[in-house]
Amino acid sequence: MKRFIVTGGGTSGHINPAISIADALAAHYGPQGGCEIIFTGRKEGLEGELVPKAGYELRDITAKPFPMKPSPKMVKALIANIKGRKQCKQIIRDFKPDAVIGTGGYVCAPLLEAASSLKVPVIIHEANAFPGRANRWLGRKADLVLTGFPDLEKDFSKAGRVVCTGNPIRSSVAATDAEACRAKFGLGPDDKMVFAMGGSLGSKTINDFVIKAASEPRFKDVRFVLGTGKQQSSKIASDVVIPPNLETYEYISNPNEYMAAADVSLTRSGAVTCAETAAIGSCSVLIPYPYAAHDHQTYNASAFADIGGCVLMPDKDVAEGKLGNVLEELLNDGQRRKSIRMNAKKLAVPDCDEKIVRAIGELIGE
Numbered sequence: 001m002k003r004f005i006v007t008g009g010g011t012s013g014h015i016n017p018a019i020s021i022a023d024a025l026a027a028h029y030g031p032q033g034g035c036e037i038i039f040t041g042r043k044e045g046l047e048g049e050l051v052p053k054a055g056y057e058l059r060d061i062t063a064k065p066f067p068m069k070p071s072p073k074m075v076k077a078l079i080a081n082i083k084g085r086k087q088c089k090q091i092i093r094d095f096k097p098d099a100v101i102g103t104g105g106y107v108c109a110p111l112l113e114a115a116s117s118l119k120v121p122v123i124i125h126e127a128n129a130f131p132g133r134a135n136r137w138l139g140r141k142a143d144l145v146l147t148g149f150p151d152l153e154k155d156f157s158k159a160g161r162v163v164c165t166g167n168p169i170r171s172s173v174a175a176t177d178a179e180a181c182r183a184k185f186g187l188g189p190d191d192k193m194v195f196a197m198g199g200s201l202g203s204k205t206i207n208d209f210v211i212k213a214a215s216e217p218r219f220k221d222v223r224f225v226l227g228t229g230k231q232q233s234s235k236i237a238s239d240v241v242i243p244p245n246l247e248t249y250e251y252i253s254n255p256n257e258y259m260a261a262a263d264v265s266l267t268r269s270g271a272v273t274c275a276e277t278a279a280i281g282s283c284s285v286l287i288p289y290p291y292a293a294h295d296h297q298t299y300n301a302s303a304f305a306d307i308g309g310c311v312l313m314p315d316k317d318v319a320e321g322k323l324g325n326v327l328e329e330l331l332n333d334g335q336r337r338k339s340i341r342m343n344a345k346k347l348a349v350p351d352c353d354e355k356i357v358r359a360i361g362e363l364i365g366e
Contacts, residue, residue, distance in 0.1 A: 001034040001035070001036060002025070002029045002034070002035045002036070002098050002364075003035075003036045003037070003095060003096060003097045003098055004022070004025055004035070004036075004037045004038075004097055004098060004099055004100070004101060005037075005038055005039070005040060005091065005092065005095060005097045005100045005101070005111060005115075006018050006021065006022050006037060006038075006039050006040075006056075006100070006101045006102075006103075007039060007040045007041055007100070007101070007102050007103070007107055007108050007111045007112070008041070008047070008102060008103030008104055008105055008107070008108060008125075009041040009042060009045045009046065009047035009105045009106075009107035009108075010045060010046065010047075010065075010104075010105035010106065010107065011046065011105065012046065012050065012272070013104075013127060013270045013271055013272055014103050014104040014105040014127075015046060015047050015050045015051065015103075016050070016272055017103045017125055017127050017148075017167060017168055017271070017272065018039070018047075018051075018101070018102075018103040018125075019050065019051065019054045019056070020168035020169060020170065020353075021101060021103070021125060021168055021356055022037045022039075022054075022056060023054075024168060024353040024356055024357050025037060025357060025360070027353075028357045028361075037056060038056065038057045038058075038059055038091075038095060039051045039056050039057065039058045039059065040058070040059045040060075040061050040088060040091060040107070040110070040111045041058055041059075041060070041061065041063075041107045042060065042061065042062075042063060042107055043058060043060040045107065047107070048060075059087075059091055061084045061087045061088060061091075061107070061110055061111070062080045062081075062083040062084040062087060062110070063080055063081055063084045063106055063107045063109065063110050064076060064077040064080035064081065064106065065077060065106040066078075066081075066106065077106075081109055081110055081113075084109070084110030084111075085109075085110045085113050085114045085117075086114075087110065088110045088111045088113075088114035088115070089114045089117070089118060091111075092111075092114055092115060092118055092120060093118075097115075097120060098121070098364045099115075099120065099121040099122070099123050099143075099360065099363065099364050100112060100115040100120055100121070100122055100123065101123040101124075101125065101360075102122075102123070102124050102125070102135070102138065103124075103125045103127065104124075104125075104126065104127065104132050104134055104135050105132075105134060106134055108124075108134055108135075108138060109134060109137075109138060112124070112138045112141070112142075113138070113141075116141040121143045121144070121363055121364060122138075122141060122142045122143050122144075123142065123143065123144045123145075123146065123360060123363065124138060124139055124142045124144070124145045124146070124156075124159075125145075125146040125147075125148070125165075125356075126139075126145060126146070126147050126148065126152065126155075126156075127148040127167050127271030127272070127275075128148065128149070128271045128296040128297075128299065128300055129148075129149040129152075129296065129299035129300045129302070129303050130294050130295070130296040130299040130300075131152060131155045131156070131296075132293060132294075132296065133293060133294075136155060136156075139155070139156040139158070139159050140158040140159070141158075142156070142159040142160065143159070143160040143161070143363055144159070144160060144161050144162075144163065144359060144360070144363045145159045145161070145162045145163070146163055146164075146165045146355075146356055146359060147162060147163070147164045147165065148164075148165070148166055148167035148271050148275065149164070149300070149303055150164045151164075152164070161359075161363075163355070163359045165349065165352055165355040165356045165359065166275065166348075166349025166352035166355065167271050167272060167274070167275035167349070167352065168275075168352050168353055168356060169272065169275045169276055169279055169352070172256070173256040173276050173279055173280070174279045174348075174350060176256045176257060176259075176260045176279075176280050177260065178260040178261060178280075178281075181257045181258070181260040181261035182260075182261045184257065184261070185257075185258075185261050187223075187261060191223065192221065192222045192223065192263050192331055193222070193223045193224075193225065193261060193262045193263055194210075194213075194219075194222055194223070194224050194225070194262060194263065194264050194265070194266065194327065194331075195224075195225045195226075195255075195258040195259055195261070195262035195264075195265045195266070196209075196210045196224065196225070196226045196227070196265070196266040196267070197226070197227035197229070197252060197255055197258075197265075197266075197267055197268075198227070198229055198267070198268055198287075199229060199268050199270065199273075199289070201229045201230060202227070202228050202229015202230065203229065203268065203287075203289070203315075205287070205315050205318050205319050206226075206266055206268075206287060206318070207226065207228055207229075207236065208319075209266075209318055209319075209323055209324075210224055210226045210246065210266070211226075211236070211240060211242070211243075211246065213323075213324055213327065214242075214243040214245055214246040215241070215243045215246075216324070218328055219245070219327075219328070220245065221245075222245060222331065223245055223247075224243075224245060224246040224247070225246075225247045225249075225252075225258055225262070226246060226247065226248045226249070227249055227250075227251065227252040227255065228248050228249065228250055229250070229251075230250055230251060236248075255276070256276055256280060259276065259277065259280050259282040259284070260280045260282065262282070262283075263283065263330075263331060263337060264283050264284070264285065264327060264330050264331060264337070265277075265282050265283065265284040265285070266284070266285050266287065266323075266327075267284055267285075267286060267287070268286070268287060268288065268289050268297060269286040269287070269288045269289075269297040269298070269300045269301035269304075269312075270289070270292075270297060270300070271300060274286075274300045274301070274303070274304065274347075275348075275349075275352075277304070277309075277310070277344055278304075278309070278344050278345060278346075278347040278348040278349075279345075279348045279350070280344075281341040281342065281344050281345040281348075282341065282344060283330065283337040283338075283340045283341050283344075284304075284310045284311070284340070284344070285310065285311045285312075285313055285323065285326065285327070285330075286300075286301035286304060286305070286310045286311070286312050286313070287313055287314070287315055287318055288300070288301050288312075288314065288315065289315070290314070290315040290316070298312075298314075303347065304343075304344060304347060307343050307346060307347070308339060308340065308343040309340060309343035309344035309345075309346065309347060310340060310344060311326060311330070311340070313326065
């Protein structure tokens with residue numbers, strides 16, 4: 001029986017990879033004698049919703065983020081994390097894991113630090129092309145660092161081992177078929193569709209652009225599908241006229257199907273979105289979230305742009321109206337769209353789950 005404790009929280013970009021890794025381990029070890037996996041995190045955080053929904057037990061712990069600059073919050077964070085570390089030590093003693101795995105976010109610190117002090121193997125998965133603050137700090141004591149992008153060895157020079165595995169995504173995403181999705185959404189060979197989504201919370205910049213573009217004469221024959229996001233949905237003015245060629249949804253649970261069907265997708269460039277973009281081979285304009293820590297979304301998007309696998313456009317350029325002409329050119333140039341798709345696919349890692357499971361197995365002596 002193999003046992004693992006997994007942690008990662010705060011955003012879906014940390015939680016979903018953690019769940020995908022847990023699923024991969026359960027699928028690998030389950031038929032071979034059994035596998036037990038639990039998570040640690042904050043029940044009041046997003047992980048408190050997503051982890052139980054995925055079928056895993058979540059043990060509630062105390063944790064607070066450390067502020068970027070010295071302030072009274074530093075003391076509160078320190079006290080909270082000391083308490084969380086004690087809680088995690090007890091969880092580890094009771095559960096006796098073969099290893100603990102963290103995917104980022106401040107909720108990782110108590111578990112990974114507790115495991116290190118108890119000589120339990122520590123594994124970190126870093127999804128972004130620019131490592132997050134928590135992972136860079138915790139990586140100093142990690143036995144194994146799994147990375148979503150290549151060439152991060154220098155960022156984890158003190159870790160026991162660094163292996164580029166890619167970012168884990170749901171198997172259903174990797175199997176998405178473009179032609180089947182176009183048929184599902186009623187798109188003919190000559191129909192044009194643009195899919196836009198600014199993440200689960202939404203993006204005012206992307207929303208504003210799409211609503212305006214859909215009403216322009218040059219895009220009158222283009223079908224637009226917009227995921228407004230839960231946070232931004234209520235902020236769309238009640239007097240805004242939604243053009244007939246625009247469909248808006250507060251939340252889209254199957255963005256992979258829309259990305260596959262669309263002639264062009266307009267999205268942020270979080271690590272999971274980028275992994276799905278590569279797996280699907282989407283023709284995307286990646287618009288990095290400008291306030292992401294260390295601007296890591298620009299690093300993610302640049303990995304695609306550098307090989308011609310996307311059009312990278314800063315958020316401020318979209319806000320200034322520069323995306324309209326770029327979108328028009330893409331919709332009128334099928335050959336360029338095909339080239340972007342093919343180049344994006346070069347960054348796909350179809351055997352990501354196998355690489356993760358193999359690296360972990362080598363660490364724990366499978």
